[in-house]
Amino acid sequence: MHLSRPRIGLRAVAGVAAAALAMLLGGTAAQAAPAPASQPAAVVQAKLPAVAPADLGGKKFTIATDTTFAPFEFRDTSSGDLVGIDMDILRAIAKDQNFQVDIQSLGFQAALSAVTSGQADGVIAGMSITDERKKIFDFSDPYFESGVQMAIAASNDTIKGYEDLKGQTVVAKSGSEGLAEAQKLAAQYGFTVKALDQSATMYESVKNQSAVAVFDDYPVLAYGIAQGNGLKVVTDKIPGGQYGFAVAKGKNAELLAAFNDGLANLKASGEYQRILDQYLNPQAASSGNIFQLAADSWPALSKGLWNTIVITLVAFVIALALGLIFGFMKVSTSRVLRGIATVYVAIFRGTPILVWAFLFYFGLPQITGVKGDIFWAGVATLALNSGAYLTEIVRGGLQSVDPGQMEASRSLGLGWGKSMQRVVVPQAVKISTPSIINQLVITLKDSSLLLTIGFAELLYQAQQIYAANFRTTEMLIIVGVIYFIVITLLTWLANYVDKKVNK
Amino acid sequence: MSAQTVTETAPVIDVVGLRKSFGSNEVLKGIDLSVTAGEVISLIGPSGSGKSTILRCLNRLEDPTSGTVRVAGFDLTDPKVDINEVRRHVGMVFQHFNLFPNMSVIENVMLAPVETKKRSKDEARKQALGLLERVGLAEKADARPSQLSGGQKQRVAIARALAMEPGIMLFDEATSALDPEMVGEVLEVIRELAQTGITMVLVTHEMGFAREVCDRVVFMADGVVCEEGAPEQLFGNPQTPRLQEFLSKVL
Numbered sequence: 001m002h003l004s005r006p007r008i009g010l011r012a013v014a015g016v017a018a019a020a021l022a023m024l025l026g027g028t029a030a031q032a033a034p035a036p037a038s039q040p041a042a043v044v045q046a047k048l049p050a051v052a053p054a055d056l057g058g059k060k061f062t063i064a065t066d067t068t069f070a071p072f073e074f075r076d077t078s079s080g081d082l083v084g085i086d087m088d089i090l091r092a093i094a095k096d097q098n099f100q101v102d103i104q105s106l107g108f109q110a111a112l113s114a115v116t117s118g119q120a121d122g123v124i125a126g127m128s129i130t131d132e133r134k135k136i137f138d139f140s141d142p143y144f145e146s147g148v149q150m151a152i153a154a155s156n157d158t159i160k161g162y163e164d165l166k167g168q169t170v171v172a173k174s175g176s177e178g179l180a181e182a183q184k185l186a187a188q189y190g191f192t193v194k195a196l197d198q199s200a201t202m203y204e205s206v207k208n209q210s211a212v213a214v215f216d217d218y219p220v221l222a223y224g225i226a227q228g229n230g231l232k233v234v235t236d237k238i239p240g241g242q243y244g245f246a247v248a249k250g251k252n253a254e255l256l257a258a259f260n261d262g263l264a265n266l267k268a269s270g271e272y273q274r275i276l277d278q279y280l281n282p283q284a285a286s287s288g289n290i291f292q293l294a295a296d297s298w299p300a301l302s303k304g305l306w307n308t309i310v311i312t313l314v315a316f317v318i319a320l321a322l323g324l325i326f327g328f329m330k331v332s333t334s335r336v337l338r339g340i341a342t343v344y345v346a347i348f349r350g351t352p353i354l355v356w357a358f359l360f361y362f363g364l365p366q367i368t369g370v371k372g373d374i375f376w377a378g379v380a381t382l383a384l385n386s387g388a389y390l391t392e393i394v395r396g397g398l399q400s401v402d403p404g405q406m407e408a409s410r411s412l413g414l415g416w417g418k419s420m421q422r423v424v425v426p427q428a429v430k431i432s433t434p435s436i437i438n439q440l441v442i443t444l445k446d447s448s449l450l451l452t453i454g455f456a457e458l459l460y461q462a463q464q465i466y467a468a469n470f471r472t473t474e475m476l477i478i479v480g481v482i483y484f485i486v487i488t489l490l491t492w493l494a495n496y497v498d499k500k501v502n503k
Numbered sequence: 504m505s506a507q508t509v510t511e512t513a514p515v516i517d518v519v520g521l522r523k524s525f526g527s528n529e530v531l532k533g534i535d536l537s538v539t540a541g542e543v544i545s546l547i548g549p550s551g552s553g554k555s556t557i558l559r560c561l562n563r564l565e566d567p568t569s570g571t572v573r574v575a576g577f578d579l580t581d582p583k584v585d586i587n588e589v590r591r592h593v594g595m596v597f598q599h600f601n602l603f604p605n606m607s608v609i610e611n612v613m614l615a616p617v618e619t620k621k622r623s624k625d626e627a628r629k630q631a632l633g634l635l636e637r638v639g640l641a642e643k644a645d646a647r648p649s650q651l652s653g654g655q656k657q658r659v660a661i662a663r664a665l666a667m668e669p670g671i672m673l674f675d676e677a678t679s680a681l682d683p684e685m686v687g688e689v690l691e692v693i694r695e696l697a698q699t700g701i702t703m704v705l706v707t708h709e710m711g712f713a714r715e716v717c718d719r720v721v722f723m724a725d726g727v728v729c730e731e732g733a734p735e736q737l738f739g740n741p742q743t744p745r746l747q748e749f750l751s752k753v754l
């Protein structure tokens with residue numbers, strides 16, 4: 001059962017301030033439902049009073065969903081549209097029952113809140129039907145039977161069932177139903193279970209044979225295999241929870257009824273099975289070599305690359321200004337100004353970028369009550385961090401200019417400012433240029449950390465893609481190459497400008 | 504700039520009771536010194552006696568601890584004095600040249616006249632070329648300082664200081680950092696300058712040169728003026744044991 005669904009770690013936090021802060025404080029941002037509902041097959045659907053008409057006359061409903069939970073909802077690699085089992089079923093039902101949907105991709109916890117607070121009419125997000133949740137929601141008929149399944153490397157011919165696992169190690173995701181099931185079987189069949197945090201890590205460790213098998217949610221596993229992640233299944237799925245569409249308790253009864261009617265129609269017409277097969281059947285495997293993958297992913301990656309470059313440049317320009325201001329303060333004769341600059345540098349050099357990213361995006365809005373803007377939160381994070389390093393670079397540059405230069409200029413009757421501007425700064429800039437270029441490159445690389453607050457930069461886009469197609473290694477190689485090319489070009493350009501300006 | 508329209512013999516540099524300490528180290532212990540317009544004097548003395556410090560107090564690169572310093576009609580110890588204005592009347596040449604490496608030779612010379620709005624760029628260029636001609640380096644106008652020899656650098660530095668047309672020139676060991684074969688060319692420039700009627704204070708270790716060029720020589724030791732007078736008298740008939748000892752070492 002998917003009480004605590006496998007998550008793509010940090011990203012799940014993106015829209016949820018509270019969860020992020022919880023994480024900062026050391027907790028895990030799980031969206032687990034609290035109750036261990038233990039009678040999945042015995043779930044009885046509440047009989048609903050109103051019987052809906054088969055036609056809702058084109059009425060529009062807002063439906064909330066998760067951001068990325070393949071294969072139920074995720075963004076298509078090339079089009080960027082939300083697709084997946086949930087999305088396709090919902091759209092097919094809407095068409096069948098003649099209503100319209102406005103899909104809001106909010107993140108799991110936020111989607112639930114949106115429905116309870118009335119901002120959305122319904123939620124479909126790979127959500128298990130539990131007794132606990134039934135106190136707050138009215139659920140549809142189950143539209144998906146989940147469970148846990150074991151997978152092994154496609155090349156492994158020795159494991160045919162649980163009995164062949166004796167003495168071996170298997171992996172499962174921390175806190176998941178897969179882990180619970182694996183541990184139940186471990187005693188009986190004599191194997192060891194190791195808990196891991198990331199889906200990608202689990203699959204990789206089976207492929208590189210540090211573990212023989214992985215226990216994971218059946219749909220996630222089936223989808224991964226369908227995408228060609230190099231695994232296969234040899235045992236049946238262990239039946240688990242059921243997924244349902246939900247509305248707020250006592251509300252939107254006609255929508256719920258329409259969903260149930262539409263679902264029944266889809267099942268009858270074969271459309272339902274066709275949708276499942278599309279995502280879970282190996283025939284649909286994503287194909288092509290790494291170059292094909294790169295070409296297919298380019299629309300999404302180029303968006304990410306653009307965001308990376310824009311946020312890096314905007315942040316760096318501000319960082320340069322900060323570096324100049326605080327750098328001059330550091331060489332000033334005023335003890336107060338020097339003190340301020342020293343504190344600034346100490347704070348931002350002495351704390352990780354991630355702390356500031358979370359603070360600016362999640363923490364600040366809670367304090368001020370103003371909704372955080374992810375771009376400017378990212379800019380502030382990078383600019384303040386980079387500005388601290390640039391402060392030291394500027395200070396070092398200014399101090400490395402012979403004091404005799406300032407004296408000569410002053411002795412000619414030029415003021416301090418003019419002397420700085422015409423004599424000292426040009427020499428300091430020339431001395432510091434290599435370090436400044438270096439800092440630009442570091443800022444560009446650091447911008448990838450902003451994926452943790454959900455900023456859609458290059459690495460974030462790559463993660464979105466491999467969360468959906470499981471071609472982790474290849475995607476990482478592709479983004480690695482893109483970063484390398486961009487940084488090389490940027491360095492060339494900067495050196496070229498340097499040569500032109502600092503003759 | 505009526506400040507300089509004073510009678511021929513009135514002092515253009517008038518230092519009274521000048522004291523200067525760096526922390527607890529008192530380097531100048533009450534200096535009285537006066538220089539009249541057109542006079543060329545040299546400051547000699549052992550290393551560490553405070554010669555550079557006096558010179559630097561004359562354009563306030565160092566702030567006097569106490570005493571008064573009047574230069575070109577300005578009271579430098581007056582906090583309200585426009586020090587940049589004062590410095591335009593007082594050129595300074597440093598031991599290590601301190602040319603600006605980020606500018607060409609002619610730009611070094613043009614910088615102050617242009618930046619202080621004294622001249623347009625064209626005028627400044629014409630004037631700078633004239634000055635470079637005077638120090639024999641017109642053909643190096645567009646060179647970079649790094650392409651010049653030490654002697655050439657110091658001649659450019661002199662041209663640069665002259666560009667503001669100062670009434671007073673201060674030289675702090677202008678030839679000490681030079682290879683011996685280049686000392687002559689710089690001294691030659693200074694010698695010619697001395698004949699133009701400009702007031703000059705030279706800190707130097709070139710005793711022969713001081714004797715030849717200067718109207719007066721001031722001998723310093725331990726932060727005080729120990730002995731002063733005409734060069735023939737000072738070098739030919741030193742009165743104090745300190746000076747006698749000093750001369751026996753350097754001559």
Ligand SMILES: Nc1ncnc2c1ncn2[C@@H]1O[C@H](COP(=O)(O)OP(=O)(O)OP(=O)(O)O)[C@@H](O)[C@H]1O
Pocket residue numbers: 525528530548549550551552553554555556557
């Ligand atoms: N900025 C400073 N801070 C501290 N002490 C200083 C400073 N400038 C000079 N002094 C000290 O003042 C004393 C006099 O220095 P000054 O440079 O005036 O001597 P000088 O007569 O020019 O010697 P030299 O012939 O070696 O150039 C020296 O003991 C020196 O160490």
Ligand SMILES: [Mg+2]
Pocket residue numbers: 554555556675676
């Ligand atoms: Mg000296």
